Amino acid sequence: PIIVQAAVPVKSSDTEESLQARIQRAEHLCYPQALKLIAEGRVQVAGEKARVKDDGFAEDNRLINPT
Numbered sequence: 091p092i093i094v095q096a097a098v099p100v101k102s103s104d105t106e107e108s109l110q111a112r113i114q115r116a117e118h119l120c121y122p123q124a125l126k127l128i129a130e131g132r133v134q135v136a137g138e139k140a141r142v143k144d145d146g147f148a149e150d151n152r153l154i155n156p157t
Contacts, residue, residue, distance in 0.1 A: 091140035093124040093133055 096116035100109060127133050132143045 091135055091138055093127060093140045093142065094120040096120055 096119060098109075098112050098116050104112075124133075127142055134141045134143060
């Protein structure tokens with residue numbers, strides 16, 4: 091299930107490599123945050139969905155990559 095997610099723009103000038111690099115940078119920010127939430131016991135998984143307890147996390151740590 092998705093625990094942390096980032097928005098990554100697709101630019102008209104993107105190549106497969108440049109888009110992949112932008113996605114990978116976002117992933118490198120997301121993974122540690124997701125692991126921290128899991129380690130702190132703040133992730134609740136039900137079926138194919140995950141919920142983060144104390145959703146104040148999302149307000150302070152938005153991962154949006156503007157175009």
